Amino acid sequence: MKFGVWKALARGVVLESVRRKDLWVVAILGFLIMAGAGMLGFFGLKGLETFAKDLAASVLGMFSTVMAVLVGSRVMPEEIKNRTLYPLLARPITRFDLLFGKFIGATWVTWIAFLLLAGLTSLALAMFQVPFEAVMGQYLIAKMLGLSVIVAVSMTLSVFMTASAAATMSFVLAFGSSMIIRALVMAYESSSPAFQVVFKFLNAILPQYGLFDLGSRAANGWGPVQAWVLGALAAYALVYSSAMLSIGWLKFRKQAI
Amino acid sequence: MNIKPLFLTTVSSSALVIGGWMVGDLGGTIAPPGSPPGLDAHETHGSTSLLGQFRTSFSSWLWVRTDLYLHHGVEMRGLTEQELTRGKTGVGSSDNQDNALHDDDAHVAVIPSAEHDFRGIFGDLERATSSWKDMRGHDHADPISALPLFRLMTWADPQFIPGWTTASNVIARDRSNEALEKALRLLREGLTHNPNSIALHQEIGQLLAARRRDFARAIEHLEAARRLAVERRELDEDDLDALRDVYRWLGMLYRDTGREEARKAVLAEGVQVFPDDAVIARLLNPPKPVAISREEFEAKARPADTTDDHDHDHDHGHDHDHDHDHDHDHNHDHDHGHTHGDQHHDH
Numbered sequence: 001m002k003f004g005v006w007k008a009l010a011r012g013v014v015l016e017s018v019r020r021k022d023l024w025v026v027a028i029l030g031f032l033i034m035a036g037a038g039m040l041g042f043f044g045l046k047g048l049e050t051f052a053k054d055l056a057a058s059v060l061g062m063f064s065t066v067m068a069v070l071v072g073s074r075v076m077p078e079e080i081k082n083r084t085l086y087p088l089l090a091r092p093i094t095r096f097d098l099l100f101g102k103f104i105g106a107t108w109v110t111w112i113a114f115l116l117l118a119g120l121t122s123l124a125l126a127m128f129q130v131p132f133e134a135v136m137g138q139y140l141i142a143k144m145l146g147l148s149v150i151v152a153v154s155m156t157l158s159v160f161m162t163a164s165a166a167a168t169m170s171f172v173l174a175f176g177s178s179m180i181i182r183a184l185v186m187a188y189e190s191s192s193p194a195f196q197v198v199f200k201f202l203n204a205i206l207p208q209y210g211l212f213d214l215g216s217r218a219a220n221g222w223g224p225v226q227a228w229v230l231g232a233l234a235a236y237a238l239v240y241s242s243a244m245l246s247i248g249w250l251k252f253r254k255q256a257i
Numbered sequence: 258m259n260i261k262p263l264f265l266t267t268v269s270s271s272a273l274v275i276g277g278w279m280v281g282d283l284g285g286t287i288a289p290p291g292s293p294p295g296l297d298a299h300e301t302h303g304s305t306s307l308l309g310q311f312r313t314s315f316s317s318w319l320w321v322r323t324d325l326y327l328h329h330g331v332e333m334r335g336l337t338e339q340e341l342t343r344g345k346t347g348v349g350s351s352d353n354q355d356n357a358l359h360d361d362d363a364h365v366a367v368i369p370s371a372e373h374d375f376r377g378i379f380g381d382l383e384r385a386t387s388s389w390k391d392m393r394g395h396d397h398a399d400p401i402s403a404l405p406l407f408r409l410m411t412w413a414d415p416q417f418i419p420g421w422t423t424a425s426n427v428i429a430r431d432r433s434n435e436a437l438e439k440a441l442r443l444l445r446e447g448l449t450h451n452p453n454s455i456a457l458h459q460e461i462g463q464l465l466a467a468r469r470r471d472f473a474r475a476i477e478h479l480e481a482a483r484r485l486a487v488e489r490r491e492l493d494e495d496d497l498d499a500l501r502d503v504y505r506w507l508g509m510l511y512r513d514t515g516r517e518e519a520r521k522a523v524l525a526e527g528v529q530v531f532p533d534d535a536v537i538a539r540l541l542n543p544p545k546p547v548a549i550s551r552e553e554f555e556a557k558a559r560p561a562d563t564t565d566d567h568d569h570d571h572d573h574g575h576d577h578d579h580d581h582d583h584d585h586d587h588n589h590d591h592d593h594g595h596t597h598g599d600q601h602h603d604h
Contacts, residue, residue, distance in 0.1 A: 048405045050326055142386065181376075182367060188375050190339060196375070203376055211379070216388040220330025229385045232378070 005093050006101040013075055013105025014112070022071070026113045029063045030120040037124035049130050050219055056121045057215025061143065064114040065209075068147045069170045071106045071113075072154025076252075077163035085257060095253045103155055103245060107148045114147060115140075135224040139214040142230065145237040146212025150174055152241035153207055156248035159255070178210035207240060316414035323403045323410075328395070330388030332367040348392040366392045400427040411447065418495065421447030422460050429464060437468045455492070456499040458482035463506055472510050479507050483523070486530075501531055508540040 017023070036059070037052075076099070079085040088098060118140055122132065153173060158166035184199045191199065212233060214225065325332060336345055347363045368389050374380035383389070407424035410417055425440040425447075441464055448457045462478035465471045482503045486492060492500065504527030511520035524541035531537055 048409070050402075051322065051406055051409075054322065054326075185369060185374060185376065185380075186337070189373065190343065200375060203379065208379055208382075211382050211386055214386050216330050216332075217386065220326070220388045222330065222388050225385055229382065232382055233386070236382075 002093070002097055005097050006104055009088075009093075009098065009101025010105035010108055013102055014108050017071065017109045022109065023113065023116075025067065025070075026116050029066075030117055033059055033063075033117065033120050034124055037127065049128070050221070052125060052128055052130060054215070054219035056125055057139065057213075057219050060114075060117055060121050061213055061215055063117055064110065064143065064147055065150060065174050067113045068110040068150040069154050069167055069174055071109050072151035073158045073166035073170055074163050075102045075106045076155060076158045077166070080257060089257075096249050099155070099159075099245060099249050099252055103152060103241075106151045106155065110147045110151055111144050114144065133218065133224075135214060135218045135222065138224050138230065139218045142212045142214050142233055145233050146209055149207055149212070149237050149240050149244075150209065152244040156244040159248040159252045173207055174209060177206050177208070181206060181208065181210070208236065211236065316410040316417040316420060319406055319410040319413070320417075320419065323406045326403055326406070327397045327400060328392070329390075329398055331390060331392055331395075332387075333364045333392070334367045336363050336365060349394055400430070403427065415447070415450035418447070418451060418454050418456050421451075422456050425460055425464070429468070437464065440464060453485055455482045455485050455489075455496045455503070458485065459499040459503050459506075463502065466506060466510055472514055476507065476510055476514075479503050479510070483507065483526075501527075501534060501537070504531065504534075504537050505540065508537065512540070 033056075036055070079088070079102070085098075089095070093101075126132075150170065154166060154170040157169050160166070161169070181203060184203055188196060188199050216222075217225070336347060341363070345365075348365050349362055366389065368374075368380075368383055368387060370391055371380060371384070376383075404424060404427055407420050407427065411420040411424065414420070421444060425444045428436050428440040428443065430436075441461065444457055444461045444464070448454065448461070451457055458478045458481045462475040462482065465478065466475035482499065486496065486500045486503070489496070504523060508520055508524045508527065511517070511523060521541070524537055527534070527537040528541055
């Protein structure tokens with residue numbers, strides 16, 4: 001295990017992100033959240049608590065997904081484009097270390113951005129006397145797990161294609177996979193056995209991002225989920241991210257740079 | 258000086274201008290004047306031109322969210338035609354008082370129950386992490402809780418007619434005079450933004466007739482709605498639903514106020530517009546009353562070989578002592594309120 005190497009690489013991604021002023025994007029998104037909250041406050045929030053929580057969860061989920069996709073799909077191609085990859089690989093680290101360290105760094109950046117946005121959103125909700133509930137804490141944990149999966153998928157795609165193409169594909173998956181899965185569920189019972197096998201296969205390989213979104217529960221006053229649910233989500237995030245990074249590494253380890 | 262590019266630019270620009278001017282007359286053919294149907298109706302309104310699309314999308318989104326909150330966050334979907342053909346039925350609901358707001362007989366939860374979900378652990382996880390419960394015979398959140406959202410959507414997009422009408426329906430569920438006045442105020446505010454709305458005139462007329470029993474004012478609004486419908490070349494589904502109620506209410510109000518000629522005229526027109534509507538047809542040609550004395554009724558109801566052993570209740574729960582018009586109307590239009598199968602307001 002090369003924890004020191006991975007940590008140094010991850011730290012480099014975070015510093016690069018700060019240097020590149022990525023967090024300005026967070027600031028702008030945060031400003032949008034506060035401006036939206038201000039507009040809602042201007043209208044009056046009495047009776048709109050559920051709506052405010054729902055809106056907060058939706059906006060937070062959308063903005064953090066955008067951040068995860070952009071960071072994840074850019075981190076590797078930029079190393080190649082800026083030729084900073086060569087001095088890195090000249091050091092005694094493997095390509096797997098590089099990929100994994102970058103993944104950890106990209107995940108950290110995404111989590112930092114998410115937590116900053118979540119802090120601003122919590123502030124906006126607190127201004128409207130919406131209390132913090134246990135399920136909201138679970139929402140944050142589950143969302144962070146989901147963001148790590150998005151980063152892993154985006155990074156893997158960026159190994160196979162350009163950064164722009166990877167970002168586009170990742171956006172399609174991030175915002176479309178839930179819809180595709182629902183379509184599969186709807187169509188399953190009326191499909192032929194052959195198609196049912198295809199549907200099961202598609203369901204298995206598509207990233208199940210929707211599972212990590214507890215926003216609906218948090219907004220509509222449902223209680224916290226049981227511990228096994230969070231455990232299962234963590235296990236799925238670990239397995240799926242590992243699978244994605246493995247695929248990415250299989251490509252990257254023999255890739256001519 | 259090379260004049261060739263200048264010449265080509267001038268010629269092509271002129272061709273564009275002339276072409277544009279010539280096809281201008283086709284506008285009426287391509288997009289005939291009239292009220293566009295459905296949600297498009299408010300997309301083209303002048304006051305929404307600046308932020309129109311955003312406002313329209315926002316109000317439509319709020320409309321969907323309202324339905325979501327009424328179901329405690331459980332996402333519902335309509336059954337597809339294929340599912341309906343296969344005999345699949347909706348989950349239905351245990352509280353029927355909200356049918357004017359929504360009808361769940363053809364709706365199911367988006368996330369199916371475990372027995373209809375092939376995904377195994379993924380399905381279990383989604384049911385655990387989402388707002389999900391078995392929705393068969395479900396209840397709804399109090400629609401009053403959704404009122405601020407209706408207010409928000411009419412504020413964001415005043416041309417969103419369902420926002421006004423549904424909000425007034427929700428308010429009018431409270432039987433107090435205060436609630437009635439509040440509902441009427443809301444509808445009138447909607448009417449100031451949408452003076453040509455058939456649905457708003459119809460709702461006001463219906464409330465005035467059913468709750469305040471102000472037949473004269475009710476007829477004014479219902480006739481206004483009828484005139485608007487005649488003036489329009491095309492009516493969308495919401496307008497047609499409202500117009501159907503307009504004819505029914507006008508028929509009943511003219512009948513009750515003794516204006517026989519007006520009743521016949523308006524119902525004859527209604528039958529032309531809605532030839533399949535049994536209520537309008539029956540209002541136009543009411544069945545002959547079966548008015549018989551109590552003795553005659555009992556004589557007819559009693560079988561020839563009546564004995565004490567067969568002395569069971571032939572009334573089937575009906576109290577024949579009360580003033581019952583016996584028109585055997587399966588739609589139960591004994592009074593104004595019951596004629597509207599899809600509305601709450603009764604007298």
